[in-house]
Amino acid sequence: MSITCELLNLTSKKAKKSSSSDKKWLKKPLFFLILCGSLVIVLVMFLRLGRSQKEETDSCNGEEKVLYRHQNVTRSEIHDLVSLFSDSDQVTSFECHKESSPGMWTNYGITCSLSVRSDKQETRGLPWNLGLGHSISSTSCMCGNLEPILQQPENLEEENHEEGLEQGLSSYLRNAWWCLILGVLVCHKIYVSHSKARGERKEKVHLQEALAPKKQQQRAQTSSRGAGRWRKNILLLGILGGVSFSVWWFWDTNEEIIMKRRETLANMCDERARVLQDQFNVSLNHVHALSILVSTFHHGKIPSAIDQRTFEEYTERTNFERPLTSGVAYALKVPHSEREKFEKEHGWAIKKMETEDQTVVQDCVPENFDPAPIQDEYAPVIFAQETVSHIVSVDMMSGEEDRENILRARASGKGVLTSPFKLLKSNHLGVVLTFAVYDTSLPPDATEEQRVEATIGYLGASYDMPSLVEKLLHQLASKQTIAVDVYDTTNTSGLIKMYGSEIGDISEQHISSLDFGDPSRNHEMHCRFKHKLPIPWTAITPSILVLVITFLVGYILYEAINRIATVEEDCQKMRELKARAEAADIAKSQFLATVSHEIRTPMNGVLGMLKMLMDTDLDAKQMDYAQTAHGSGKDLTSLINEVLDQAKIESGRLELENVPFDMRFILDNVSSLLSGKANEKGIELAVYVSSQVPDVVVGDPSRFRQIITNLVGNSIKFTQERGHIFISVHLADEVKEPLTIEDAVLKQRLALGCSESGETVSGFPAVNAWGSWKNFKTCYSTESQNSDQIKLLVTVEDTGVGIPVDAQGRIFTPFMQADSSTSRTYGGTGIGLSISKRLVELMQGEMGFVSEPGIGSTFSFTGVFGKAETNTSITKLERFDLAIQEFTGLRALVIDNRNIRAEVTRYELRRLGISADIVSSLRMACTCCISKLENLAMILIDKDAWNKEEFSVLDELFTRSKVTFTRVPKIFLLATSATLTERSEMKSTGLIDEVVIKPLRMSVLICCLQETLVNGKKRQPNRQRRNLGHLLREKQILVVDDNLVNRRVAEGALKKYGAIVTCVESGKAALAMLKPPHNFDACFMDLQMPEMDGFEATRRVRELEREINKKIASGEVSAEMFCKFSSWHVPILAMTADVIQATHEECMKCGMDGYVSKPFEEEVLYTAVARFFEPC
Amino acid sequence: MNTIVVAQLQRQFQDYIVSLYQQGFLDNQFSELRKLQDEGTPDFVAEVVSLFFDDCSKLINTMSISLERPDNVDFKQVDSGVHQLKGSSSSVGARRVKNVCISFKECCDVQNREGCLRCLQQVDYEYKMLKTKLQDLFNLEKQILQAGGTIPQVDIN
Structure with a gap:
């Protein structure tokens, strides 16, 4: 559980x-x-x-x-x-x-x-x-x-x-x-x-x-657990990988961003440097051009085409060409010798440039300057742009920077720059560009001396560096983002900053060299971003995304792994439980089989002993006890058999037989078996089989009987003191089309509702079986059946207590009864219906029921049976053959107020070959036409329709017309129950010839009819024997028994039936006799014999036969030699005094075909033998 | 006259045989046996019964010999003897003999020599008793036949 x-x-x-x-x-x-x-x-x-x-x-x-x-x-x-x-x-x-x-x-x-x-x-x-x-x-x-x-x-x-x-x-x-x-x-x-x-x-x-063993399971478990750990490790690895991937990505992207920034910086810096350089160079060139202009127009022309005013104007007008220069001035080379002449010519003295306080000078007025000290030569400014007009007359040679510049310029013949210094007046940092002006055209490879010689003047231009750079930067885009410093790096030890601010991100800077056309001076531009590197979102976002994805996926996988682990665990558990359940199931089956077998064996002992005890001299009380014990024991055995059946069915080991049998005979059997109980309770038991059902069908009679017995037994159990139980058998095809039903009983039943109390067998209302038939799928299935198969519909109707509605669902569950009080009231285990249902299912049928509490239940089932071949008739019927021959052609009148019951009676009569008319009452019988009454052999009157007065009228009618009738019909009264006194009383009145106790069944009816009709003629028991004799006549039979008396009796019994009997007294002798070829048709074998018992003997015989058969099959021995049979199998029947089931099973196991209880009884012998000897 | 004698004899026969049944000497099997007898085998019952009695005396002899020795009883032999006896008695329908045989067999199974001896004596007694009774019956039968009557069928039940 x-x-x-x-x-x-x-x-x-x-x-x-x-x-x-x-x-x-x-x-x-x-x-x-x-x-x-x-x-x-x-x-x-x-x-x-x-x-x-x-x-x-x-x-x-x-x-x-x-x-x-x-x-x-x-x-x-x-x-x-x-x-x-x-x-x-x-x-x-x-x-x-x-x-x-x-x-x-x-x-x-x-x-x-x-x-x-x-x-x-x-x-x-x-x-x-x-x-x-x-x-x-x-x-x-x-x-x-x-x-x-x-x-x-x-x-x-x-x-x-x-x-x-x-x-x-x-x-x-x-x-x-x-x-x-x-x-x-x-x-x-x-x-x-x-x-x-x-x-x-x-x-x-x-x-x-x-x-x-559990060890293995554990190992499997650990392995699965190991796999789980493995998976987790891999997952961890994957997550780590994902994390590092995202980090790497971030790093990579960030690096890229930085690189790009650097690149941009470099580009921008280079661009700036280039532009600056270009601009500078442009100005430089222009200044150069200006110098040439001066040399051409001032020195080349006499008189000079340029004076201060022209120069001023020109320079002013071309100032846009030199946006970087703050001013241009032209200084003349004046040697000391010519100073005076020069001063005179221009009207002013050459002044000395103030060098000492160059840095402080704010507003320099040239008039304030001292006259230049005496030197080798002077470079007084003669022309100057308006912006620097204050330096006219100032000796350029007197300024240290300028002097150096001038010297370098005239030596190189190129533009030369000073190092940055504070400019006069503007006080900005600046540089001065100086070009030498030569009086003659110099060859390109002129020496320094030549150059110095040829120098006639100097053109200087001052550059205001900060404004210059600023102006330049203004022109360029993204000046906001970048900070620029310009350095003079001529002196490597100390950089001179020409322009720049302290702001910006110092960590990253780009240096571009500037070439201002003066090879002796080096300049550099340092660029840096003004703002620090912004947070690199473009790098962070995707990497974080990757991280998140990684974690998500990791989480999902983790969950999955966890789930796998749990599922695996569950699976493991399930497997374990399954194994346990299977083991339990096997154990249950084994237990059932063992226990029931083990119980059955001692039970047989108990039963046997009880039977023996009852055979001894017992007084009434003792006898009663013993009988009770015996009855209980029998019940117990049947219960055990049922349980075993159930177990067998459940394990699918039950197989149905397929033998031809007469269904009506089985039903007769059941009804006679249960008639005692039914009559005790006063219940009317009726059987009806539709004429369309063939006499012989192929199936499992014992199982069929089991189902019927079970259903009827239940019905009897649950029906109290009134009503009826009605068993009817129809072809399923009959029910299919309700409109074309020919069968009278079926027609009436279908026409009735359950509530209508009218036409049932007993008159009590019953549930209409139609309700359960409707539910049968197979009944209405259109699929064509095999032509050699028929489907039967069996219905058992009762007027019992019915099944409570809430219990109807579990009625077929084993060991479940309608409710627990049922078993107290009625007894039983509740296994019968379940077994029956299973059996029906084995017969490819269905079982169903309708029930109404208080009215009754109707159980129905279908089953597929084989059609028997036409020539096979059931031997069991033969004993009635003669009787039936006697009765065939007779006519009968059935007087019954209940139609269905009358039909049942008619059915029974028809089985005997008697045709019957039905009238509903005695009065009707009187009034109906004489012709109907003609040649009547018998009149059957139901007790319900019995009425003395009316009957006397009828009787009179018969006696009156005695002349016309060849014989007076015999009068039978059909009664459900009648005591002996009642019977004799009835008989004694002379009105009635015989009282027939229902249920009607063939054997009873035959007996009664024979006794009454065949006037005084005694029943001939020999007739039956003759049948058996017929069966056994001229048959060679071997009887094996060690007991002389038994042997003799058996011999006598068999000889009686015309068999040729040979007796031997031991198993060995029997073996010798039965060694093929032999002429025996059958062998009766005692089981308990000294030396070699019946089992052993049989086993040996079978072995011999097998060998021979094999030889015949392989052609080793010609079949003619062994005459008649192509394969040998002599029927061996065991003779035994004990009737224990186990012995029976063992008989079958060792190859015996049947089983006859000793001492011989006719019936038993007959049934045992009948199987082997087809009637000729 | 003859018919009256015959009827008398027949009644006597009937009464006698019923008394045999009632006293438990015989059971159903005997009637079955009797049913087997017909024109073809007129002496079937007598033959079987005499066979049975011969068997009985023989078996009882051997068994008594086996049981005589106080300490070395061959119970196996005794058992087979009892089995034989039981089988034949039940075949014949000698009910009392059969019943004694059953208890005899039980004694034998538990190897109770005393019980066996007692049972042996009982069996001896019973079978002899039956023998005389049946002898009488057969005599009656013979008389009836001699008187020209038929042996009536007796329905015990």
Whole structure:
């Protein structure tokens, strides 16, 4: 019980969890994981590709912009110059062109290539020819800058390459990752399948040994537990992997962001540096140009074409060309010898530059300056832009920075820069650019001395660095994000900051070198972001996403693993419980079989002894006790048999026989068996078999009888003192079409409702069987049956107490009765119906019932039986054959007020070959036409219809017409119960010839009719014997018994029936006799014999026969030699005095065919022999 | 005259045989045996019965010899003898003999020599008693037949 409880619990649990979906469950997250991974990879790839492309286009655009700007600048510059000089002199400007062109000579290659770009300008035609030249020059100036620009793609490429390398690395890393994950997965898969296989193997073993020792189970359990741990470890590993993957991703993306930032910084810095440099160089060039202008127009022309005013104006007007210069000034080289002349010429003294307090000077007024001290030479400023007009007349050589500058400039012939210093007046940090102006054109490879010699003046331009840079930065985008410092790095030990602020993120900075055209001076630009690196959300978000996914998937898998573990555990438990349940079931069956067998054996002893006890001299009391004991013992045995039946059916070991039998005979048997009880209770028992049911059907008669007995027994048990029990058999096909029913009984029954009390056998209301028939599926199934099979519908109707409605559902459950009080009131175990139902199911039928409490119950069942071959008739009937022959053709009149009962009577008469008419009452009989009464052999009157007065009328009618009738019909009274006195009283009146006690059955009826009809003719017992003799005549029979007397008796008995009997007195002798070939048709074998008992003898005989049969079959011995039979099997019947079942079983086991109790009784002998000798 | 004698004899026969049944000397089997006798085998019952008695005396002899020795009783032999006796007595319908045989067999099973001896004596007594009774019966039968009557069927039940 507890097992079944546990099982139930588990199954319900399992049902909830539905283990089948678990595997899918397990697979889904894996799939999901893989999908996520691949998606992420694709995304990352895509992002990266897009980004690099954008960068490239960006850098390209920048380049273009710069180039374009340069061109524009140059163009506008030229335009200015031309506009300035156009009114004065065109030719000079051409000269200028000529002069300047050689300087640009070297850069033709590049200009050519660039001219393609500037084809726009070419198309503009001749007026812009000059412009073209200048454009070339400007570009040539740019060549220095261009080189880095041109190099930039290379640089970029390099960077790209680097990036590619990095990308390659990261992709490699990624691949490695996936390899790792894949590896883990594969490992897991392999392990799982391995463990599964192992588990299966174990399971197999487990199954093989259903009750295997627990050790193995434990091992299996531990293995499964181990697998669970394994899984958990793998899960942990996977989660760790996921976490590290997300960390790696974050790191990777972050790194990328930083890199990109750095790159951007570098780009921006470079751009700034480049622009600054360019701008500077442009100004430088312009200053250079200015120097040449001065040399050309001031020194080249006499008188000078330039004076302070012109210079001022020009410089002012071209100031936009030099946006970086705060001012331009021209100083003349004046040797000391010419100082006075010079001073005189200009009208002012050469003044000395204040160097001591250069840093403090705020507002310098040149008048305040002292005259320059005497020196070798002076460089007084003669022309100055308006912005720096205050330095006119100041000796540039007197300033230390300027002096150095001047010296370097005239030596190199190039623009030279000072180190940054505080500029005069503006007090800003600045540099001064100085160009030397030569009086003659110098060869390109002129020496320093030549240069110094040729120097006639110096052109200086001061650059205000902070404003310069600021102005520049204003022009560029994203100036907000970037902070720029510019340093002079000529002196490596101490950087001089030219521009910059302290703000910004110092941690990261980019340094780009600046080339301002002065090789002796180095400048650098330091860039940094103003703001610190923002939180890299783009890196954090996906990695956190991955982390979350990892944890989610991990959680899901963890749950799945847990569930698998529980399911496995449950499965284990289930298996264990199943094994236990099976073991319990086996034990139960064994117990049942053993116990019932073990009980049966001593019970037989008890019964036998009781029977013997009853045979001894007992007084009435003792006899009563003994009989009670015997009866109880019999009940017990039958109960045990029932239990054994149930066990057999449950285990499916019960098999039905298939022998032809007469159903009516069985029903007669049952009714006669139960008539005693029924009559005691005053219940009317009636049997009706439809004429369409064949005489002989093939099936299991004993089981059929068992079912009927059970049902009828129940009915009797539950019916009290009134009413009837009606057994009817029809073909199932008859019921199928209610409209075309021919059978009178069936018609009436179908027509009646249960509540109508009218036409039932006893007149008491009964439940209409139609209700249960309706539910039979098989009854109405349209499927065509085999032609050699018939389906019978058996109904047992009673007028008992009925079954309570609430108990109707469990009526077929074994050991369940309607309620517990039933067994107290009526006894019984409640197993009978269950067995009956099972048996019916074995007969491919159904069993059902309808019942109404207080009215009665009607049980119905169907069963499929075989149709017997036409020529096989049942031998059992033969003993009645003669009687039936006697009765055939007679006519009878049945007087009964109940139609159905009359039909039953008619049915019984019809079995005897008597045709019957029915009238409902005596009065009717009187009034009905004489012809009907003619030639009546008998009149059967039911007791209910009996009425003395009316009968006397009828009697009179008969006596009156005696003449016309050949014979007076015999009068039978049919009564359910009648005491002997009643019977004799009836008889004595002379009115009635015989009282027949119902239930009507063939044998009873024959007896009665024979006694009455065949006037005085005695029953001839020989007739029956003759039948047996018929069976045994001329048969060779061997009787084996060690007891002489027994032998003689058996011999005598068999001889009586015409058999030829041979007797032997021992098993050995019998063996010798029965060695084939022999002529014996049968053998009766005593069981208990000295030396060789019956069992042993039989076994030996069977062995002999088997050998011979084998030989015949193999053709070793010709069948003719052994004449008549192709296979030998002589029927051997055991003769035994004890009737114990066990002995019977043993008889069958050792090859005996039958069983005859000793001393011989005719009936027993007959039934035993009949099976072997077909009537000839 | 003859018929009256015959009827008398027949009645006497009937009464006698009923008394035999009632006193428990015989049972149903004897009537079964009698049913087996017909025109073909007129002396069947007598033959069987005499066979039975011969058997009885023989068996009783051997058994008494076996039981005589006080300490070395061959109970197996005795048992088979009793079995034989029981079988034949039940075949014949000698009820009393059969009953004694049953208790005899029980004694034999528990190897109770005293009981066996007692039973042996009883069997001896019973079978001799039966023998005389049946002798009388057969004599009656013979008389009836001689008187030209038929032996009546006796329904014991």
